[in-house]
Amino acid sequence: MAAHQVASVADTLPLEWKYVSEGGATAVFSYVGPSDPQFDGMVLRLRKCPLGQPFRSAEEMTQEEPDDATVEFQQRCMERLVPPIHLPRMVSVKLNEPWLRAFSEAHNIDRRAERRRVDEIDWSRTKGVLATDLIGTDGLAVEIKPKWGFLPSPKHLTTTTSSVKARTCRFCMHVHLKVLQGDTDVSVGYCPLDLFSGNPERIKLALESLWSSWLATDGTVNNWKMFVAGMIVRPQTIHDLKVTLLGHGSDEDDPNVLRDKCVELLMPLLTDTPVLKVLAKLQRTLDILDIEGLSSLWHRTLVSYADPAAGPDTPLSPVGQTSSLFESPDPTIDDWSKFIDQYLMQIGTTTEEEKMNHAQPLTSNLRYYLMAYLLSATFKDCSIIVKPTMPGMHGKDSITIIDLDPKGMDRLRKWERLDAQIALAYGRIDEASRKICVDAGVDAW
Ligand SMILES: [Zn+2]
Incomplete structure (x- = not known):
């Protein structure tokens, strides 16, 4: 592996970084300190932990922490699946506890109160990630979380679920469930x-x-975020967006004019880029069996491995869960890299003997299907940052995929339950009132 460049972020002052945004696992800060070629145009991504529960124990903190998995995962895996021009540049940087504690203290106030109540910057870490600042300090940047871009093949669904899941997409059904549960932050x-x-x-x-x-939820949906001059825009601060898109003198009051202008700026980028096509193809060709088919293959495999002395009543562990019967460890980066060799071979091969028959998945290929599903989830959960160039701005249009982190096996069980709950709730709607989502297929572009 190529050696990383190690920048001394710990020599900068906490207030030379500005809070940008945060997700479930990390918080992002952009460099605003004195000009420095190592940090100009970069953001620092720090891991978070539940309040008062650092990830590493005092004992673990005395040992060398590996580089953030995101960096290695991107270099060894994602760059083989996504054109590298559409990925952020990333390096691992060294940090230390006193610096992180001071940093966390200085920036906690910038975070939303709901977030502050549940988690904080993890000061037990000794490494962070320095990455390209995709939002930038000028013009408009839009962050879109596209989610699932395909309908499952009915092949591995039951007759009950296929009548629901093969017509309405997973996202639209999930929104329906969230609304039923009283969630208001939905698209x-x-x-x-x-x-x-x-x-x-x-x-x-x-x-x-x-x-x-975005407008209806007061800017709280996670599928659409807008940034102007590096700051997040909320419906209350829409004035900044108006100035950027329509100019200082505009007295335009119709919010649709602003929307149309924004959409008009993004459209050429989104219709020309291979990014959406690449994401949809990866999601679809990695989620081959649907969680239902995957779960049934899992159980079939467990039965074949089962100790006959255990008797027919021994419960089988749920999909992805390591048990005394069967181990299902989380893939290492080496495992991911080998999996990608195999995946690319499967996608590229025309030889019948080499091709797996996905219609009748073999128990010997269980590990392949489990990893494929997890990787599909990475692409279903990522976001893209679209940054159009505007008059007077330097640089060029860019679309970059972010938040491509590997997922763990323990999520499969949760996803299986959620999937069943979503399909069940949607199936209760009168058939004529169900939404019909149209899948344009792999060859849409
Ligand atoms: Zn849909």
Whole structure:
């Protein structure tokens, strides 16, 4: 492996970084200190932990911490699946406890109160990630979380679930469940199959729906975020966006004019880029069996491994769970890299003997299907940052995929339950009232 460049972030002052945003696992800060070629145009991504529960114990803190898995995963795996020009540049950097504690103290106030109540920057870490600042300090940047871009093949579904899951997409059904549960931060009306359709009219519709949900939820949806001059825009601070998109003198009051202008700026980027096509293809060709088919293959495999002395009543462990019967460890980066060799071979081969028959998956290929499903989840859960160039701005248009982290086996069980719950709730709707989502297929572009 190539040696990383190690920048001394710990020599900068906490207030030379500005809070940008945060997700479930990490918080992001952009460099605003004195000009420095190592940090200019970069962001620092720090791991978070539940309040008062650092990831590493005092004993572990005396040992060398490996580089953040994201960096190695990107270099050894993601760059083989996604054109590297659409990935952020990343390096691992060294940090220390006093610096992280001071940093956390200085920036906690910038975080939303709901976040502060549950987690904090993990000061037990000794490494962070320095990455390209994709939001930038000028113009507009939009972060879109597209989610699932395909309908499952009915092949591995039951007759009950296929009548539901093969017609309405997973995202639209999940929104329905969330609304039933009283969740208000949801993108009602947006369908990812429109965004992934390759059809300009449908892409435009998807962007307009995302904008409308952003406005309707007071900017709290996670599928659409806008940044102007490096700052997140909320409906209350829409003035900044208006100035950027329509100019200082504009007295335009119709919010649709602003929406149309924004959509107009993004459209050429989204219709020209291979990014959406690449993501949709990866999601689809990695989630081959659907969680239902995967779970049934898992159980079939467990039965074949089972100790006959254990008797028929011994419960089988749920999908992905390590048990006394069967081990299902989380893949290492080496495992991922080998998996990608195999995946690329499967995608590329025309030889019948080499091709797996996905219609009748073999128990001997269980590990392949488990890893494929996890990797598909990485691409279903990532975001893209779209940054159009605007008059007077340097640089060029860019679309970058972010948040490509590997997922662990322990998630499969949760996803299986959630999937069943989503399909069940949606199946209760009168058939004529169900939404029909149109999958344009692999060859849409
Ligand atoms: Zn849909």
